[in-house]
Amino acid sequence: MEYKLRKAEPRDVPDILRLVKELAKYEEMENQVELTEKELLEDGFGDTPFYHCVIAEIQGENNNSDGQTVVGFAMYYFTYDPWVGKQLYLEEFFVMNEYRGLGIGSEILRHLSDLAMKMRCTGMLFVVAENNEPSVQFYKRRGAEDLSEEEGWRLFRFDKNSLVKMATPAEE
């Protein structure tokens, strides 16, 4: 089956959200997705994008008027490590179930790794749920290190409410 990778465009926003929700469903977290198409459009295709996306589409389905269907994507942005410099952060990476096994995922990862190197990033970072065995193995086979397991790193988060409290100056 022919597929091609390309940079996402504003018209892809509905498909991006669809795939975000499909991945969340796969992780049994579907009700956690609060992002809207409007936010995705503003945040990804405005003057200062917060994220970038690469899309995988195949020919022959009639989902879109031009005969293409978006079947996979990766959402990424650039981060910084003060010791070793630029990093590429892979926020989201998903290929629809029925289109797996065709090499689309590997090709997306290859494309991103190549981009990381061209941008002089020294690493590519991402998180994986520990109970997502297939994904953990997919990444480990490709040489990824589990920093949480190997070095004890834990990701911490202030959500909106606690962020508001944190932003309030402390009384001295």
Next chain:
Amino acid sequence: MEYSIRAANVEDCKDIARMITELAEYEKVSEHVKVTQKDLEQDGFSKNPFFHGIIAEVPEQHKTKEGHTKIGYALYFYSYSSWKGRAIYMEDLYVMPEFRGIQKNGLVAMEIMCMCMCMCRKSLVICGVCLSGKGIGKALMSKVAQLGLAAGCNQLNFTVLDWNKSSLDFYLNQGCFDVTADMGYHCMRCEGEALQHLAQP
């Protein structure tokens, strides 16, 4: 002691590089620091910056014996959650040891270690901040939170090493949660040869 917090500019890169290295030297892992002052200038202060910084400064009369008035910093960048949208990531938070103080009620200041993703293979402390009476570390973190909210962010993320109980407790008391513990998310990285290999056709 008076101090001020402001946005970093390109002239601060010398001091930021100094403080990044200071900590690495103290931990005897300075060989891990590859980023130079020039890299910081290019990566943080060109048209498309990869990070932003805030600096904590003290007045001349409180400068260190080497003459430094820039005595703390935080590095952050904007990120994105595919579930919640705009987010801010606090990469580094550091205050020079002599500007960590004693709590107003006389208790010895608690040294809180705040981790960044530039981890050392030996899992040593990367950067430290004392969130006590002088409050500089906490003020820096609060400023990062303010900047995040002003930019429309819905979350502030950072990493902490699992052995660092005092930091873990401190952050949890501030109202954040441990994503790795609660949701089982592990931080992963592909670098060096593995990254090069992945990039091959």
